[in-house]
Amino acid sequence: MKDEIERMERFILDFVETLGYKGVVMGVSGGLDSAVVAGLLSRVMRERVLGLIMPERDSNPESEKHARLVCETFKIHCEKIDITPILSKMGIYKLQPPAPLVSYSVKMRYALRKWKELGDDVFLKDLTGDMPDDYRKGVAYYRAKHRVRMCVLYKEAEVRGYAVAGTTNKTEFLTGFYVKYGDDSVDFEPIGHLYKTQVREIAKELGVPKTILEKPPSPDLIPGVTDEFALSMSYEDIDRILMKMEKGESLDGEDPNIVERVERILKVAKLREIKSITIQDWENFKKYNIQ
């Protein structure tokens, strides 16, 4: 564990120094992954870290509190930029009915009901785009938030000559559980090689506060929709199966339904990985990924 932390510390310092960045900007969401990245950054370059808290109209009010707790715990400078006015000018709130005066718990119940209406495989439908028109608006609504956050992170990074650090983990990358050109779009990924369950172990070692360690992981993009609710699996199950697959180990002891679901997710997650594909790359992609 200590070795792994030191390895990440060296990576951060080496990356930043080699490319001549003066420091690092990161988004602090109040969740586990960004808490770990904040913890790592604070160990090697505390005075040159800017943590951005970027709530919007429909964010869980708890998230900002937890984000501030992270910045206080690791003593990094933080600033809050409310992205509501930007999303509003982009017309994002016209896509989703909940009114501004409705409480968070009402928004949550509404979103969960909508989600369930679409059946048990919304996440797979989201990845493939196979959904009714009505739901497409919901997709555009939630994804715009992470994309606007990316724009804000880069603006703040560029005026300072800083790099943007990402907070995406390996489980999210493999399952497509990220917003294309949103939270996946950064300069470097300090925890991009770690599965979610490994990030949790590192978090304990770094001293991430208990409230954050123990709360259910959530992208906080759609009120009430947590990671494991969207994926319909626990991170323990996904990670164990993904690790076995990576090592080429037998999946005999696993629930075949869960294995089948992981396999389907991995397959459609390949679609999210398609970025700026040219003619030649398309031919290769088809050969290896589409039957």
Add this chain to the structure above:
Amino acid sequence: MKDEIERMERFILDFVETLGYKGVVMGVSGGLDSAVVAGLLSRVMRERVLGLIMPERDSNPESEKHARLVCETFKIHCEKIDITPILSKMGIYKLQPPAPLVSYSVKMRYALRKWKELGDDVFLKDLTGDMPDDYRKGVAYYRAKHRVRMCVLYKEAEVRGYAVAGTTNKTEFLTGFYVKYGDDSVDFEPIGHLYKTQVREIAKELGVPKTILEKPPSPDLIPGVTDEFALSMSYEDIDRILMKMEKGESLDGEDPNIVERVERILKVAKLREIKSITIQDWENFKKYNIQ
């Protein structure tokens, strides 16, 4: 030439149909590259193309006229979304002095003077980030425009179940002449395999209007700064040298100063390609690209 056009047409149709998109959204800037992409799209799926014109406070007023001309020529549906209010809420205009009431030609003279103050290698400095603090604001200012355009393109694509088509060419990719997570961030790149000079030939064949064919290429991000001004070379020179390099041909007949400049640009352009790099990828990157 006809073969190349047919090849791109097949790519567009195959990509869109294989992934189940209902159509394509693209940004129409009024320049050559987007005119060619609009022309190609119109040939295979005219009724399912949305061309977005996204001017902002400091855009060249000519650009919108030319963008409309492109949409009329190729008979594609277009919509205008002024991104000024979004950029304004992001604080982008606070980064750059020109006042809203100043004419375009005054903004242009101001920007060119600033650019020249930084010496003859602003584009290289831009790629490496090696510049005075004052100029960093200018970098954040111009890059935010293409990033916000990306967010708007994806919003409009997602509500319709459309793909986002890019308009970046091979010369731009190789020289780093694009905004990271801006105009480079799309679903597919119909002309990503063509050098700029090849795009120009295709444009003639497709019937791109003469005004657009003949005007100097410009990203229209900083008033007055054209592509060739920023690169300090003509596309004829760059492309000829890049093509010789690609084929492994001798560069003996070329101006050694231009060759040296192209080589330096290619080297630093590698830095812009670094995206969301993890520990393992960083080790490989260093091995092959940094001495």
